[in-house]
Amino acid sequence: MTTQRPANGVPNGLTNGHNGHFSNGHNGHANGHQNGFHSDSDSASVHSSDASLSTSDDASTTNRQASLRRRNRKKSSPMLPAFMVSAPGKVIVFGEHAVVHGKAAIAAAISLRSYLLVTTLSKSKRTVTLTFPDIDFNHTWNIDELPWSTFHHPSKKKSYTSVVTELDPDLVAAIKPFIADVSPDKPANVRKVHQNSAGSFLYVFLSLGNPSFPGCIYTLRSTIPIGAGLGSSATIAVCLSTALLLQLRALSGPHPDQPADEARKQIERINSWAYVYEMFIHGNPSGVDNTVSTQGKAVVFQRTDYGKPPTVRPLWDFPELPLLLVDTRVPKSTAAEVAKVADLRNRHPKIISSLLDSIHKVTETSVDILTEPGFDTRDETALGRVGELMTLNHGMLVSLGVSHPRLERVRELVDHEGIGWTKLTGAGGGGCCITLLRPGVEREKLDKLERRLDEEGFQKFETTLGGGGVGVLWPAVLKNGTEEDSEGGMEIDLEKFLHAEGTEGVEKLVGVHGGAGEREGWKFWTVESDQH
Ligand SMILES: Nc1ncnc2c1ncn2[C@@H]1O[C@H](COP(=O)(O)OP(=O)(O)O)[C@@H](O)[C@H]1O
Numbered sequence: 001m002t003t004q005r006p007a008n009g010v011p012n013g014l015t016n017g018h019n020g021h022f023s024n025g026h027n028g029h030a031n032g033h034q035n036g037f038h039s040d041s042d043s044a045s046v047h048s049s050d051a052s053l054s055t056s057d058d059a060s061t062t063n064r065q066a067s068l069r070r071r072n073r074k075k076s077s078p079m080l081p082a083f084m085v086s087a088p089g090k091v092i093v094f095g096e097h098a099v100v101h102g103k104a105a106i107a108a109a110i111s112l113r114s115y116l117l118v119t120t121l122s123k124s125k126r127t128v129t130l131t132f133p134d135i136d137f138n139h140t141w142n143i144d145e146l147p148w149s150t151f152h153h154p155s156k157k158k159s160y161t162s163v164v165t166e167l168d169p170d171l172v173a174a175i176k177p178f179i180a181d182v183s184p185d186k187p188a189n190v191r192k193v194h195q196n197s198a199g200s201f202l203y204v205f206l207s208l209g210n211p212s213f214p215g216c217i218y219t220l221r222s223t224i225p226i227g228a229g230l231g232s233s234a235t236i237a238v239c240l241s242t243a244l245l246l247q248l249r250a251l252s253g254p255h256p257d258q259p260a261d262e263a264r265k266q267i268e269r270i271n272s273w274a275y276v277y278e279m280f281i282h283g284n285p286s287g288v289d290n291t292v293s294t295q296g297k298a299v300v301f302q303r304t305d306y307g308k309p310p311t312v313r314p315l316w317d318f319p320e321l322p323l324l325l326v327d328t329r330v331p332k333s334t335a336a337e338v339a340k341v342a343d344l345r346n347r348h349p350k351i352i353s354s355l356l357d358s359i360h361k362v363t364e365t366s367v368d369i370l371t372e373p374g375f376d377t378r379d380e381t382a383l384g385r386v387g388e389l390m391t392l393n394h395g396m397l398v399s400l401g402v403s404h405p406r407l408e409r410v411r412e413l414v415d416h417e418g419i420g421w422t423k424l425t426g427a428g429g430g431g432c433c434i435t436l437l438r439p440g441v442e443r444e445k446l447d448k449l450e451r452r453l454d455e456e457g458f459q460k461f462e463t464t465l466g467g468g469g470v471g472v473l474w475p476a477v478l479k480n481g482t483e484e485d486s487e488g489g490m491e492i493d494l495e496k497f498l499h500a501e502g503t504e505g506v507e508k509l510v511g512v513h514g515g516a517g518e519r520e521g522w523k524f525w526t527v528e529s530d531q532h
């Protein structure tokens, strides 16, 4: 990834807001209504037995003609068109691990994202396939053979409005035989990851779906490093939950005129099913990752009672923090790091409880500072207060045993040059750290640090903080500067998506941000109300 330098001269590892673009509806075309995307007889609509989709309410003649051509093309097909869902990764700025134990955390969406392409099969094909090339995973099930009767038993049946706060052991047992034959030739550790992916999908698919669900292929590619503390698993959970709810017509929107409270309901629905997905992958997630990935922007998150929904306070005006995001490239397991802290707490309940309380106080204090009217990121004193809190938070995470020598190495390099304040982000044990850059730090020092990080095998990520949450591209058609643009855009099919080269290729082909800022086509639930 290239290094961009913003006007203030600091390397732009990560700042907030630039790509933040919850749709305000001006580009909005996907015209949803109460039960999902509905047709608009005056627009380019695709009718099928399962759903009817409005792709455009644009009045421009060119677009209309192009849309009509597309409609005619689609009319020959009885299936839904392919569509896409995308969800952002996140950084936890304060409070990881403590958040699992009921304390507050601040997290912000980043511009690295996962992209899911949903391809519906013809009616005669009764299979569902997961294709996750990033982790070399591919598996197909016959829909008619899945254990619907167990999931649909009156004592077990859930509706899409249900709030599930724990996994049902009987249902987990029912899907076990269906994940047993996943990736038989892979090494045990890889197989475990694949079985986890398969299990989490099946649990949500069977909870939400029904035996007449259309056959389809879910293909996922991501620009987020996997297992690096940037919430990659939550993005998969959010993408798949959104896709299933859309296919079931259990979501309205996103569409331009949707009131914020209605949009929030949709976001909550997605988030609560994404949490179920995360529970399967991680066992005991706090839910902060899926929450910020769904709603985007930045949030203060706290879950004091696991039987109830968390409290989520959006921070709409999260400041543009000059941050550097560095990946140690040391893989870690969130579940293992979370379990480590739980074990330590069991052995030293009083000490660890007071440490977790201290992290909570650090988070609360930083919320106060970051939301102070007039907080200015160019003011060294103000930024220094946040920096100090980051140093404190990191020290506490070290005490909890979740740092790693490579994370400490980044901190050492940054401290040596007096460049800023560093803390690990996410589960730790490897993964990423964030450095808050001191205002006015000399260019030379920054260059030296970057060279050093590079030489020592660290990877610097460029992203922005506080961007949009889950987005939908329906149908999967985008303007990509190709000849097809004059016909309304390029259809993103399975082949193109699979063959996009690396994360840059994915970003270029389907990226929410495209090459230059916001990209027409992607729609977002506008959860931010005017009066905040
Ligand atoms: N691009 C991807 N494709 C498929 N599965 C993924 C992808 N990224 C993440 N995952 C899933 O998420 C898991 C990593 O989650 P986790 O350990 O929480 O790391 P992170 O800190 O990135 O969230 C992977 O083992 C895999 O199951």
Ligand SMILES: C[C@@](O)(CCOP(=O)(O)O)CC(=O)O
Residues within 6 Å of the ligand: 092, 095, 096, 097, 098, 099, 100, 228, 229, 230, 231, 232, 284, 285, 286, 287, 288, 289, 334, 338, 425, 426, 427, 428, 431
């Ligand atoms: C450690 C924790 O607070 C954050 C984990 O984040 P990640 O999976 O490393 O992206 C766990 C959680 O909140 O569920």
